[in-house]
Amino acid sequence: MSQTVDRALSILPLLAQGPADLGQVAERLGVHKSTALRLLRTLHEHGLVYRQEDQRYRLGARLFALAQEAVENLDVREIAHSHLVALNEQCGHTVHLAVYEENEVLYIDKVESRYPVRMYSRIGKPVAITVAAVAKLLLADLPEPERRAIAERLDYPMYTSRSLPNAGAFLKELAVVREQGWATDLGGHEESINCVGAPIRGADGRVVAAMSVSAPNVVVTAEELLTLLPLVRRTADTISREYSGTTPTKKA
Structure with a gap:
């Protein structure tokens, strides 16, 4: 040093x-x-x-904020992990946990699929922020001015024909996600990969992390994957209750 x-x-x-x-x-x-x-x-x-x-x-206050963020991110991963494993055992597909930090959405946990065809995502790696279900969940919860500012400074690579092309489309998608309380990525990053996700909330109702289940088309169709949404949401709600020590409600 x-x-x-x-x-x-x-x-x-x-x-x-x-x-x-x-x-x-x-x-x-x-x-x-x-x-x-x-x-x-x-x-x-x-x-x-x-x-x-x-x-x-x-x-300074920033020091306390950093310490709190570090503690919360560590805690949510620790609390969530056993539930992510249980979800993986039930459905067999890849399960991710992600957080929003320093203008990036990062995977902080992953449970691999039991199937031979697997995703190349890695813990600590940023996600494709304009298309990933976990990113939509995390950004949709931000205050509207912050959402708009982020959307306007992002690039919008067309990974596939289903990728969101611009800030307007992204903001519209975030509004839908915010209203319905769940998100998807149906071939937006890779044509062959689909994903459904749900938010993990703290005691104040704010989203502290997001989890998702992903699978390739050769294993399960998008329609079949969507049938797992209730299970994914129940798992996220269970993690939220344990994380917050309460029964959190969606913050308006």
Whole structure:
């Protein structure tokens, strides 16, 4: 670890003990005030520290938000996994769990199909955000201005003839998903792959993750896969209850 990074990170446990002024930070780090100020400014720019009106520094809200996101994402995967396995055992198809982070939708868990024809998705890999069922579920839950801003800055590759071609079509699809509470990708990313998904909600009703079941046409038709939707939704609701400790309701 570089000396600069080491010094910057050393500031965080110092401020965890309470607010400190520039001189106190410099003294604790054993550096000149100008060096301490440069480090504090960098951390401040990233929201990790905050300068109060009395010119003392404290930990920033962004740090707590990051910690909360990390905990929630870890917890939802841990809570969901056994249910994803059970769903896989019932239907035999590939099951995914995904979250929205840093403008990407990422798979955080996967249970492989029992069939020889399998998907090449990987845990930690971003999904095709404009077509994937899990992406639609996660983005549909965002406030309308944020949905629109995201839609307008995305590219819309035509993976297949069923891919969504532009921001207008994507926003219309998100509105449908938001209303019905579930999503599909029927050949939008790969002609031969279909997918149905459902949201996992926290105690406040907001979507914290999304799960899906995917299968190739050679194993099951799109119509047959859609018959699994009630099972997928029940599984998502069970995970939601365990995750939130309540019976979450869809937030308006």
